[in-house]
Amino acid sequence: MSSSTFSSSRFVRLCAPILxxxxxxxxxxxxxxxxTQADAVRVTDQWAKAAQSEMTAVFATVTNGSDAAVxxxxxxxxxxxxxxxxxxxxxxxxxxxxxxxxxLTVPAHGSxxxxxxxxxxMLMGLRGPIRAGDEVRVTLNCTDGSTVxxxxxxxxxxxxxxxxxPHASAPAHG
Numbered sequence: 001m002s003s004s005t006f007s008s009s010r011f012v013r014l015c016a017p018i019l020x021x022x023x024x025x026x027x028x029x030x031x032x033x034x035x036t037q038a039d040a041v042r043v044t045d046q047w048a049k050a051a052q053s054e055m056t057a058v059f060a061t062v063t064n065g066s067d068a069a070v071x072x073x074x075x076x077x078x079x080x081x082x083x084x085x086x087x088x089x090x091x092x093x094x095x096x097x098x099x100x101x102x103x104l105t106v107p108a109h110g111s112x113x114x115x116x117x118x119x120x121x122m123l124m125g126l127r128g129p130i131r132a133g134d135e136v137r138v139t140l141n142c143t144d145g146s147t148v149x150x151x152x153x154x155x156x157x158x159x160x161x162x163x164x165x166p167h168a169s170a171p172a173h174g
Contacts, residue, residue, distance in 0.1 A: 036146035040066035046152040048136040052129045056120040059114045064106040073103035075140040081125030132156045
């Protein structure tokens with residue numbers, strides 16, 4: 001056996017384990033995009049406003065861990081007839097609550113805070129009272145068809161009694 005064959009053979013035997021470990025570490029640290037928008041979403045600090053009838057809201061922090069924005073466009077719940085995504089806006093000098101055109105966008109590697117007086121998940125046409133301590137389950141729909149389930153505990157909250165102003169295309173709330 002020649003010395004050049006021995007040296008290259010020995011080099012391969014010594015370096016192969018190092019290259020194998022480096023490849024495994026690279027695969028483990030890759031940031032592949034999630035399969036669905038919902039896979040990228042994490043919901044924390046969720047809660048619902050207790051209400052006797054008509055409508056109420058769910059608040060939370062929605063975080064997107066992917067490289068692309070996630071858009072939430074609606075939802076469903078057994079607690080109400082409709083789920084809408086709402087914002088607060090200034091209209092003719094008055095702050096009003098209205099549906100968010102095109103849905104709620106959560107930026108890539110960012111968060112959106114849903115809070116009283118700001119963006120929120122609106123439950124309209126309550127099917128019964130939601131009392132402090134009740135659990136409210138809402139399924140949110142992303143534009144790719146995937147869903148995110150939010151389970152929020154209801155609490156008493158008496159702030160932010162907004163005026164509701166539906167868009168011309170949305171049914172009026174009565």
